[in-house]
Amino acid sequence: MPVSLYASPPGVLFPRGSPQEWGQAARQPPGLLPAQCRAFSNNKILVELDTSSGVATMKFKSPPVNSLSLDFLTEFCISLEKLENDRACRGLIITSAVPRVFSSGLDINEMCGKSREHYAEFWRAVQEMWIRLYSSNMVTVAAINGSSPAGGCLIALTCDYRIMVENPKYIIGLNEAQLGIVAPFWFKDTFVKAVGHRVAERSLQLGLLHSVPEAHRIGLVDEVVPEEKLQEKAAAVVAQWLALPDHARQLTKSMMRKAVLDHMLAHREEDIQNFVNFISKDSIQKSLSMYMEMLKKKKS
Amino acid sequence: MPVSLYASPPGVLFPRGSPQEWGQAARQPPGLLPAQCRAFSNNKILVELDTSSGVATMKFKSPPVNSLSLDFLTEFCISLEKLENDRACRGLIITSAVPRVFSSGLDINEMCGKSREHYAEFWRAVQEMWIRLYSSNMVTVAAINGSSPAGGCLIALTCDYRIMVENPKYIIGLNEAQLGIVAPFWFKDTFVKAVGHRVAERSLQLGLLHSVPEAHRIGLVDEVVPEEKLQEKAAAVVAQWLALPDHARQLTKSMMRKAVLDHMLAHREEDIQNFVNFISKDSIQKSLSMYMEMLKKKKS
Amino acid sequence: MPVSLYASPPGVLFPRGSPQEWGQAARQPPGLLPAQCRAFSNNKILVELDTSSGVATMKFKSPPVNSLSLDFLTEFCISLEKLENDRACRGLIITSAVPRVFSSGLDINEMCGKSREHYAEFWRAVQEMWIRLYSSNMVTVAAINGSSPAGGCLIALTCDYRIMVENPKYIIGLNEAQLGIVAPFWFKDTFVKAVGHRVAERSLQLGLLHSVPEAHRIGLVDEVVPEEKLQEKAAAVVAQWLALPDHARQLTKSMMRKAVLDHMLAHREEDIQNFVNFISKDSIQKSLSMYMEMLKKKKS
Numbered sequence: 071m072p073v074s075l076y077a078s079p080p081g082v083l084f085p086r087g088s089p090q091e092w093g094q095a096a097r098q099p100p101g102l103l104p105a106q107c108r109a110f111s112n113n114k115i116l117v118e119l120d121t122s123s124g125v126a127t128m129k130f131k132s133p134p135v136n137s138l139s140l141d142f143l144t145e146f147c148i149s150l151e152k153l154e155n156d157r158a159c160r161g162l163i164i165t166s167a168v169p170r171v172f173s174s175g176l177d178i179n180e181m182c183g184k185s186r187e188h189y190a191e192f193w194r195a196v197q198e199m200w201i202r203l204y205s206s207n208m209v210t211v212a213a214i215n216g217s218s219p220a221g222g223c224l225i226a227l228t229c230d231y232r233i234m235v236e237n238p239k240y241i242i243g244l245n246e247a248q249l250g251i252v253a254p255f256w257f258k259d260t261f262v263k264a265v266g267h268r269v270a271e272r273s274l275q276l277g278l279l280h281s282v283p284e285a286h287r288i289g290l291v292d293e294v295v296p297e298e299k300l301q302e303k304a305a306a307v308v309a310q311w312l313a314l315p316d317h318a319r320q321l322t323k324s325m326m327r328k329a330v331l332d333h334m335l336a337h338r339e340e341d342i343q344n345f346v347n348f349i350s351k352d353s354i355q356k357s358l359s360m361y362m363e364m365l366k367k368k369k370s
Numbered sequence: 371m372p373v374s375l376y377a378s379p380p381g382v383l384f385p386r387g388s389p390q391e392w393g394q395a396a397r398q399p400p401g402l403l404p405a406q407c408r409a410f411s412n413n414k415i416l417v418e419l420d421t422s423s424g425v426a427t428m429k430f431k432s433p434p435v436n437s438l439s440l441d442f443l444t445e446f447c448i449s450l451e452k453l454e455n456d457r458a459c460r461g462l463i464i465t466s467a468v469p470r471v472f473s474s475g476l477d478i479n480e481m482c483g484k485s486r487e488h489y490a491e492f493w494r495a496v497q498e499m500w501i502r503l504y505s506s507n508m509v510t511v512a513a514i515n516g517s518s519p520a521g522g523c524l525i526a527l528t529c530d531y532r533i534m535v536e537n538p539k540y541i542i543g544l545n546e547a548q549l550g551i552v553a554p555f556w557f558k559d560t561f562v563k564a565v566g567h568r569v570a571e572r573s574l575q576l577g578l579l580h581s582v583p584e585a586h587r588i589g590l591v592d593e594v595v596p597e598e599k600l601q602e603k604a605a606a607v608v609a610q611w612l613a614l615p616d617h618a619r620q621l622t623k624s625m626m627r628k629a630v631l632d633h634m635l636a637h638r639e640e641d642i643q644n645f646v647n648f649i650s651k652d653s654i655q656k657s658l659s660m661y662m663e664m665l666k667k668k669k670s
Numbered sequence: 671m672p673v674s675l676y677a678s679p680p681g682v683l684f685p686r687g688s689p690q691e692w693g694q695a696a697r698q699p700p701g702l703l704p705a706q707c708r709a710f711s712n713n714k715i716l717v718e719l720d721t722s723s724g725v726a727t728m729k730f731k732s733p734p735v736n737s738l739s740l741d742f743l744t745e746f747c748i749s750l751e752k753l754e755n756d757r758a759c760r761g762l763i764i765t766s767a768v769p770r771v772f773s774s775g776l777d778i779n780e781m782c783g784k785s786r787e788h789y790a791e792f793w794r795a796v797q798e799m800w801i802r803l804y805s806s807n808m809v810t811v812a813a814i815n816g817s818s819p820a821g822g823c824l825i826a827l828t829c830d831y832r833i834m835v836e837n838p839k840y841i842i843g844l845n846e847a848q849l850g851i852v853a854p855f856w857f858k859d860t861f862v863k864a865v866g867h868r869v870a871e872r873s874l875q876l877g878l879l880h881s882v883p884e885a886h887r888i889g890l891v892d893e894v895v896p897e898e899k900l901q902e903k904a905a906a907v908v909a910q911w912l913a914l915p916d917h918a919r920q921l922t923k924s925m926m927r928k929a930v931l932d933h934m935l936a937h938r939e940e941d942i943q944n945f946v947n948f949i950s951k952d953s954i955q956k957s958l959s960m961y962m963e964m965l966k967k968k969k970s
Contacts, residue, residue, distance in 0.1 A: 230571075230572075230575070231572070246918070246922075247914050247915070247918040247919055247922050248914065248918075249918075250915040250917070250918045251918060252918055252921045252922055252925065253922070253925075255925060258925060258926070262567075263567045263568060263571070264567075264568050265568070266566060266567075266568075266866060267862075267863045267864075267866075267926070268863060268864050268865070268866075268889055270926070271830075271863070271923075271926045271927075272830075272831070272892075274922050274925075274926065275830070275911065275914070275919050275922045275923055275926070276910065276911065276914060276919075277914060277918075289568055292572075310576065311575065311576065314547050314548065314575070314576060314577060315547070315550040315657070317550070318546070318547040318548075318549075318550045318551060318552055318577075319547055319575050319576075321552045322546075322547050322552050322553070322574050322575045323571075323575055325552065325553075325555060325558060325574075326558070326567070326570070326571045326574065326575070327571075357915070530871075530872075530875070531872070562867075563867045563868060563871070564867075564868050565868070566866060566867075566868075589868055592872075610876065611875065611876065614847050614848065614875070614876060614877060615847070615850040615957070617850070618846070618847040618848075618849075618850045618851060618852055618877075619847055619875050619876075621852045622846075622847050622852050622853070622874050622875045623871075623875055625852065625853075625855060625858060625874075626858070626867070626870070626871045626874065626875070627871075
């Protein structure tokens with residue numbers, strides 16, 4: 071199937087559903103002058119929109135490690151939908167307010183000792199997060215100011231551009247195999263599009279967590295900067311991308327991402343069933359429990 | 371679908387139609403000894419065939435910037451068909467006779483203030499140019515001796531090999547997004563096959579025009595040489611490729627390019643309709659007019 | 671079609687048929703303690719399994735150049751099946767016992783002056799070798815201690831990891847075009863997955879045989895070591911891969927390789943017919959005969 075480049079109305083990259091449980095988007099009434107800066111915050115994510123530049127910053131503030139729990143993902147999707155529907159917002163920087171970690175990835179608590187219904191609900195939220203971010207009309211930049219394994223790495227990969235802080239302690243990668251689980255096909259597709267098939271095959275099989283210079287070398291991140299330059303750099307990159315006419319940039323983004331998105335959407339329910347069946351297995355539950363025990367011991 | 375490697379008769383990469391309006395190909399009568407060098411020229415392209423080496427050179431000579439007008443494209447396709455059907459010709463070097471520019475890409479005059487029928491005819495000619503060059507049985511080398519944005523970059527990408535002159539003023543890339551338009555899917559596919567998905571995604575969204583060293587680094591051109599070495603180098607590269615048995619080289623080329631070609635051919639009419647609908651929009655017409663005004667002011 | 675990640679039972683990457691003519695696999699009876707080291711050898715391949723590490727080494731010993739004859743391929747598949755079904759074996763190193771050559775590729779004798787039935791049988795064995803190795807549950811490392819053109823290169827590409835000895839005389843690549851033949855689509859797919867489309871297009875059309883540093887630079891081999899370090903390095907790499915949980919690593923491998931495998935399996939019979947038709951042509955038989963004459967003269 072071809073990419074219907076010219077047919078799509080400008081500004082609509084992707085038909086966005088708006089599940090009722092996520093509430094109504096805060097569309098700015100057209101007649102009101104927006105304040106210079108707007109902010110909204112729930113429990114786990116702080117969002118600030120600079121209406122003069124049209125750039126929002128989303129800060130993960132869910133200590134200790136910004137785990138992607140069901141609550142976190144729901145809040146993420148609501149925030150994203152609000153910004154997407156706000157005409158004053160054209161760009162988004164995603165970063166962390168927690169020291170040394172961008173996001174540690176999916177919350178293992180959501181995958182351990184729960185019901186099949188819960189696993190299904192959780193997995194649908196993980197998918198929804200990816201679908202909305204991958205197809206966002208906004209320019210999206212990941213300002214990665216800490217370690218970013220597994221689902222944390224996925225969020226970064228799903229943005230348009232990745233800037234990481236140079237720090238010998240930070241790591242990034244899809245390390246699912248290390249935990250005895252397997253990255254789903256759309257994690258894999260997103261990864262392959264960034265680093266190519268060969269690098270992805272080895273990295274995923276070994277569950278590698280790459281150092282910052284290595285991540286840069288293989289193309290997993292686009293740019294590396296000192297911590298104090300991160301905000302400035304991220305703002306400059308968003309400004310560069312926003313200099314393009316919105317509709318041309320958005321249609322181009324849609325064209326580049328259509329195959330991977332369509333493939334995922336066509337198999338979304340099947341993917342949920344596969345996840346639920348896999349994660350419910352005794353052997354998988356057992357290895358996840360052991361992993362969590364290990365984490366707890368490490369902490370204490 | 372598999373590539374029917376072994377089944378294809380050697381020397382036939384692609385079923386070439388020969389539209390009557392493009393006239394008859396000048397096939398050399400088998401009994402006549404060819405002259406050492408043959409040349410033919412129309413208004414916009416000069417073609418010289420060295421029958422001793424079997425290599426033709428096509429020189430774009432349509433000042434000021436070798437725009438790809440409907441006339442230019444028609445002449446290009448006729449010339450290509452003549453060479454393709456000439457048994458004395460096995461290789462082709464494409465270069466420019468206009469200083470500092472290889473080709474500036476599609477002629478915006480053909481896309482502005484014309485009828486839907488005209489847009490359709492023009493787009494079909496753009497497609498035809500790509501189809502014939504991408505599936506050519508000849509070894510094709512782009513000797514890029516000047517800037518090469520948009521459609522100019524596409525011609526280079528469609529060849530088997532790209533050599534560019536090192537000059538800090540020359541640029542190359544698919545910059546459509548800068549003009550508020552979108553590269554069609556087969557421009558994108560050709561680009562992705564050369565530089566990979568990640569580099570293409572960023573470059574197309576930003577409509578980047580790359581410097582020569584950068585184009586070399588990302589694989590958009592294969593080799594960089596000083597101006598005075600270009601002809602010699604291009605001849606050496608064609609000779610290297612012609613050292614292979616024709617049918618094996620041609621079948622291999624066909625195998626490598628089949629998926630992208632088939633995808634385009636299956637959606638050719640749809641692509642024309644999409645282009646006509648898109649380019650006919652008031653908003654697009656307006657931004658193209660503004661762009662042309664800007665170019666005119668620049669000149670004067 | 672999606673990759674049914676979660677649904678596959680751990681440890682089963684691929685439904686392995688076991689053609690009767692290849693005999694019964696030597697599954698270790700569960701109650702017996704295996705000896706520290708087991709070896710079996712037929713005429714052309716020596717296999718040693720170190721049961722303490724779970725790593726087998728397969729040494730090609732078919733002088734002068736480890737040609738992939740029908741007998742060699744049959745023995746290769748039997749050995750592979752034995753190891754695959756041996757629970758004591760989790761990793762495989764493939765190397766050569768013949769000086770200066772890893773494998774020279776398909777035996778041209780099997781493709782020259784034989785019956786159509788023979789060509790079909792031979793080609794099915796080539797396919798079987800690739801299918802089994804590409805979908806192996808074991809960690810597979812090619813320890814390339816000599817030149818490795820054509821089918822020899824394919825064996826290396828089909829492993830999980832490639833280490834090559836640094837030696838200015840060694841070369842590696844898919845040079846089929848040099849012989850006037852064409853690499854089949856699944857050789858091409860395996861190659862493209864390692865080095866990317868652009869590098870593959872040029873390398874296959876020119877039938878390039880790359881030096882070791884060049885092969886390393888384009889990603890055709892993963893690592894280069896001095897001859898005396900090869901065994902040690904291969905063992906270290908296998909150990910690194912075996913540190914991962916088997917089922918997660920195997921499911922990840924399956925996910926990465928599924929598209930290429932499925933495509934080949936869907937067109938396997940067609941590919942055999944294409945090969946038989948192609949290789950039976952007078953022109954191809956003639957050029958293969960000439961090539962063999964040339965080889966014979968070179969030797970004497």
